[in-house]
Amino acid sequence: xxxxxxxxxxxxxxxxxxxxxxxxxxxxxxxxxxxxxxxxxxxxxxxxxxxxxxxxxxxxxxxxxxxxxxxxxxxxxxxxxxxxxxxxxxxxxxxxxxxxxxxxxxxxxxxxxxxxxxxxxxxxxxxxxxxxxxxxxxxxxxxxxxxxxxxxxxxxxxxxxxxxxxxxxxxxxxxxxxxxxxxxxxxxxxxxxxxxxxxxxxxxxxxxxxxxxxxxxxxxxxxxxxxxxxxxxxxxxxxxxxxxxxxxxxxxxxxxxxxxxxxxxxxxxxxxxxxxxxxxxxxxxxxxxxxxxxxxxxxxxxxxxxxxxxxxxxxxxxxxxxxxxxxxxxxxxxxxxxxxxxxxxxxxxxxxxxxxxxxxxxxxxxxxxxxxxxxxxxxxxxxxxxxxxxxxxxxxxxxxxxxxxxxxxxxxxxxxxxxxxxxxxxxxxxxxxxxxxxxxxxxxxxxxxxxxxxxxxxxxxxxxxxx
Amino acid sequence: xxxxxxxxxxxxxxxxxxxxxxxxxxxxxxxxxxxxxxxxxxxxxxxxxxxxxxxxxxxxxxxxxxxxxxxxxxxxxxxxxxxxxxxxxxxxxxxxxxxxxxxxxxxxxxxxxxxxxxxxxxxxxxxxxxxxxxxxxxxxxxxxxxxxxxxxxxxxxxxxxxxxxxxxxxxxxxxxxxxxxxxxxxxxxxxxxxxxxxxxxxxxxxxxxxxxxxxxxxxxxxxxxxxxxxxxxxxxxxxxxxxxxxxxxxxxxxxxxxxxxxxxxxxxxxxxxxxxxxxxxxxxxxxxxxxxxxxxxxxxxxxxxxxxxxxxxxxxxxxxxxxxxxxxxxxxxxxxxxxxxxxxxxxxxxxxxxxxxxxxxxxxxxxxxxxxxxxxxxxxxxxxxxxxxxxxxxxxxxxxxxxxxxxxxxxxxxxxxxxxxxxxxxxxxxxxxxxxxxxxxxxxxxxxxxxxxxxxxxxxxxx
Numbered sequence: 001x002x003x004x005x006x007x008x009x010x011x012x013x014x015x016x017x018x019x020x021x022x023x024x025x026x027x028x029x030x031x032x033x034x035x036x037x038x039x040x041x042x043x044x045x046x047x048x049x050x051x052x053x054x055x056x057x058x059x060x061x062x063x064x065x066x067x068x069x070x071x072x073x074x075x076x077x078x079x080x081x082x083x084x085x086x087x088x089x090x091x092x093x094x095x096x097x098x099x100x101x102x103x104x105x106x107x108x109x110x111x112x113x114x115x116x117x118x119x120x121x122x123x124x125x126x127x128x129x130x131x132x133x134x135x136x137x138x139x140x141x142x143x144x145x146x147x148x149x150x151x152x153x154x155x156x157x158x159x160x161x162x163x164x165x166x167x168x169x170x171x172x173x174x175x176x177x178x179x180x181x182x183x184x185x186x187x188x189x190x191x192x193x194x195x196x197x198x199x200x201x202x203x204x205x206x207x208x209x210x211x212x213x214x215x216x217x218x219x220x221x222x223x224x225x226x227x228x229x230x231x232x233x234x235x236x237x238x239x240x241x242x243x244x245x246x247x248x249x250x251x252x253x254x255x256x257x258x259x260x261x262x263x264x265x266x267x268x269x270x271x272x273x274x275x276x277x278x279x280x281x282x283x284x285x286x287x288x289x290x291x292x293x294x295x296x297x298x299x300x301x302x303x304x305x306x307x308x309x310x311x312x313x314x315x316x317x318x319x320x321x322x323x324x325x326x327x328x329x330x331x332x333x334x335x336x337x338x339x340x341x342x343x344x345x346x347x348x349x350x351x352x353x354x355x356x357x358x359x360x361x362x363x364x365x366x367x368x369x370x371x372x373x374x375x376x377x378x379x380x381x382x383x384x385x386x387x388x389x390x391x392x393x394x395x396x397x398x399x400x401x402x403x404x405x406x407x408x409x410x411x412x413x414x415x416x417x418x419x420x421x422x423x424x425x426x427x428x429x430x431x432x433x434x435x436x437x438x439x440x441x442x443x444x445x446x447x448x449x450x451x452x453x454x455x456x457x458x459x460x461x462x463x464x465x466x467x
Numbered sequence: 468x469x470x471x472x473x474x475x476x477x478x479x480x481x482x483x484x485x486x487x488x489x490x491x492x493x494x495x496x497x498x499x500x501x502x503x504x505x506x507x508x509x510x511x512x513x514x515x516x517x518x519x520x521x522x523x524x525x526x527x528x529x530x531x532x533x534x535x536x537x538x539x540x541x542x543x544x545x546x547x548x549x550x551x552x553x554x555x556x557x558x559x560x561x562x563x564x565x566x567x568x569x570x571x572x573x574x575x576x577x578x579x580x581x582x583x584x585x586x587x588x589x590x591x592x593x594x595x596x597x598x599x600x601x602x603x604x605x606x607x608x609x610x611x612x613x614x615x616x617x618x619x620x621x622x623x624x625x626x627x628x629x630x631x632x633x634x635x636x637x638x639x640x641x642x643x644x645x646x647x648x649x650x651x652x653x654x655x656x657x658x659x660x661x662x663x664x665x666x667x668x669x670x671x672x673x674x675x676x677x678x679x680x681x682x683x684x685x686x687x688x689x690x691x692x693x694x695x696x697x698x699x700x701x702x703x704x705x706x707x708x709x710x711x712x713x714x715x716x717x718x719x720x721x722x723x724x725x726x727x728x729x730x731x732x733x734x735x736x737x738x739x740x741x742x743x744x745x746x747x748x749x750x751x752x753x754x755x756x757x758x759x760x761x762x763x764x765x766x767x768x769x770x771x772x773x774x775x776x777x778x779x780x781x782x783x784x785x786x787x788x789x790x791x792x793x794x795x796x797x798x799x800x801x802x803x804x805x806x807x808x809x810x811x812x813x814x815x816x817x818x819x820x821x822x823x824x825x826x827x828x829x830x831x832x833x834x835x836x837x838x839x840x841x842x843x844x845x846x847x848x849x850x851x852x853x854x855x856x857x858x859x860x861x862x863x864x865x866x867x868x869x870x871x872x873x874x875x876x877x878x879x880x881x882x883x884x885x886x887x888x889x890x891x892x893x894x895x896x897x898x899x900x901x902x903x904x905x906x907x908x909x910x911x912x913x914x915x916x917x918x919x920x921x922x923x924x925x926x927x928x929x930x
Contacts, residue, residue: 011866011867011869012867012869013867013904020783023781024781024782024783025781025782026781026782026783028782028783029783042783043783044781044782044783045780045781046779046780046781047778047779047780047781048777048778048779049503049507049777049778050778058783061867061869062869063869063870063871064869064870064871064874065871066836066839066840066843066871067840067871067874070839070840070841101870123863123865123866123892124815124865124892126810126811126837126863126866127810127811127837128810128811128836128837128866207777207779208779210776211776211777211779214772214776217768217772218769218772221765221766221768221769222769224765225765225766228765266491266492270491270495273494273495273496274495276496276781276782444600445599445600446599446628447599447759447763448599450763450765451763
């Protein structure tokens with residue numbers, strides 16, 4: 001059995017394409033305030049692994065409804081023949097440029113499509129609409145009317161009354177503001193137009209619901225990984241003694257900030273694409289990072305070791321050297337002394353190495369070997385110590401998700417990021433999140449902390465669908 | 468098509484990481500489509516097998532320059548041979564360096580106690596690693612520096628540092644095992660080829676009773692099963708060494724050689740056996756940890772999700788047909804003003820509100836656009852007969868211009884000037900886009916002069 005087809009019809013500029021864009025989750029649908037911007041039919045099949053479950057068809061607006069009705073009335077002999085008369089009209093006029101738009105609309109209907117008739121309730125109902133509704137009635141196909149409040153719903157009552165004369169099902173559906181759940185409910189409603197379409201539409205709606213849940217989870221992991229990256233990212237550069245540090249500092253700071261910005265942009269793009277949006281171009285303010293929260297400078301020795309590493313290395317060298325000497329001493333006595341030489345000289349060597357390198361670290365750092373400075377400064381930017389930073393980043397990402405995930409695909413409004421997604425967070429939750437961020441920064445239990453963070457974000461993402 | 472492997476390797480983790488990095492630059496739609504296609508081909512059971520299949524199928528990018536690589540197995544083989552040689556050399560040099568007498572305490576310390584200490588340290592590291600809390604690496608550990616040079620970012624293996632530690636442990640147990648085997652081999656070879664004996668002695672006043680007790684404790688695990696590997700009191704007494712007092716002749720040395728079964732058993736039980744158990748455990752934990760690391764690689768869950776989730780597309784297909792809109796047409800010519808009330812527009816206003824309309828007498832106003840086409844035709848003929856100087860068509864500005872009106876105007880004759888009067892809804896201004904649409908529509912009318920007049924009312928609520 002072929003998949004149900006729903007053809008979206010109506011007068012130009014009543015939001016047919018907006019409804020299709022929203023239901024088909026396709027922001028590429030050409031939507032213009034200019035009347036008649038849709039010049040051809042376009043199919044929007046809902047496919048699951050290549051199998052079509054239903055199909056939406058966007059059509060150009062009806063232009064000569066009364067002429068069509070007049071032709072149909074002339075040819076009609078009895079009410080039972082009306083669908084056949086409509087088909088005859090199509091056959092006779094399909095190549096007639098005068099009725100091009102009407103034929104484009106009628107073709108899928110004659111082939112068995114359900115009809116979604118779209119009107120705008122921000123303007124008044126008029127008798128001139130009756131001709132086009134009459135044509136649709138004549139086709140004999142299952143139909144419903146959608147009242148699209150493009151600007152407001154001022155005339156919704158009179159539209160309901162007028163449409164009720166021609167359609168059994170009339171619904172108000174805001175193409176630009178409909179929540180995802182409302183969109184799915186509408187699709188389910190399409191299935192009720194014809195018994196044979198119900199299973200297909202129900203299955204499609206189930207799949208779309210599951211798809212949405214999967215999207216929330218995917219976004220949860222994406223945001224989680226961004227936060228972890230931002231919390232642990234670090235750039236560093238060793239600067240040998242005698243070389244200027246300021247230019248290096250500037251480069252490192254820019255590198256650090258650019259990395260964070262690029263990662264956030266990348267995550268935003270991925271969130272948009274997950275919810276089938278493109279190039280929303282929401283303004284992204286740079287998070288104000290204080291240099292003092294990021295910058296760190298420490299000495300390094302022997303072309304790379306920090307002080308702790310140098311002390312450990314010196315202690316080990318002392319341990320091995322002292323131990324070898326002591327072992328040789330004990331070997332001379334066949335171990336009959338109970339190896340005191342080995343033990344004492346090992347400990348002595350380790351102690352001497354460690355304390356010597358600790359107290360003379362500065363001198364060691366200034367040593368030159370074959371003219372090359374062996375020590376210098378290690379300049380580091382990041383990870384940030386600003387405790388608010390991860391909260392700000394997380395809040396922005398969750399807000400972005402919330403705005404994008406519920407955004408209708410017909411919407412062309414700008415994304416307003418001047419809200420705060422984490423405002424509702426309790427002090428207790430804030431504290432436990434701060435602890436989690438600290439654990440992530442420490443690098444302890446990386447798998448577990450990532451899982452916990454991502455689970456929290458997923459819960460927050462899923463909350464967008466809660467009533 | 469199914470993958471045979473079910474345990475990932477370190478290179479799989481690295482490949483997965485790199486591929487996820489590359490994927491981040493791609494569009495989600497292309498990733499969904501690609502991974503679902505791979506998911507449908509994949510018959511493997513389990514997430515690990517699915518990910519390995521995915522890695523196998525995803526084409527690897529060509530390296531920018533030829534890379535000289537050496538496999539993990541090749542490195543391991545070299546290190547194994549090295550460990551065997553070192554074990555042999557260590558034991559041989561130890562046995563040879565003492566002349567004909569070998570200190571049992573030193574032997575036990577180097578080849579048993581030190582090994583046990585290493586094993587205990589390994590157990591601690593292994594337990595911490597299994598709990599995903601690997602201990603910090605010593606700053607001077609050369610493997611740390613080797614690893615730091617290998618990976619582009621030290622956070623690269625953040626999620627799999629435990630498994631890397633277990634891998635290192637696995638190899639270290641293997642090396643320790645081979646080292647001990649090499650040492651045992653050297654022990655036997657030298658035992659056969661040279662005539663050394665084992666002695667003990669101490670300036671701390673350790674008596675033969677204490678030594679016997681210690682030896683019995685050490686031999687407890689095998690005392691009943693291998694009684695020959697337990698050192699008797701006689702041998703202990705006979706092998707006591709006192710500097711400057713004891714003289715060992717060949718006969719005495721032959722007696723002291725009877726320590727060897729005990730020493731071999733000690734090495735086997737305290738050095739070899741723990742290594743074997745640890746090696747076996749690390750193999751198990753490595754496999755488990757590797758699978759866990761593969762699954763917990765950031766981005767892996769997204770791949771699996773895309774592989775499992777049906778690929779849902781709802782977007783539109785390419786345009787089905789092309790063509791220009793039906794072009795409008797018309798004609799015109801003559802005298803006074805006539806108003807056409809199109810589609811009942813005047814019902815939404817009081818004509819007197821607008822100077823342009825109120826001057827026209829009621830007799831020169833007709834309605835069209837709502838009745839039948841025949842009515843429109845009669846109306847068009849009426850306009851033609853009047854030959855008005857200007858035809859005023861009052862339209863609802865909130866509705867789009869339709870070809871229906873175009874047809875009507877085309878049927879009128881003798882009209883040379885037509886004005887489309889855009890009537891706004893009460894309390895609303897006319898949208899700029901509506902005016903633009905009507906202007907575009909007016910340009911399509913085949914009348915000499917066509918203009919668009921916006922009938923302004925005081926605005927209460929702008930749109």
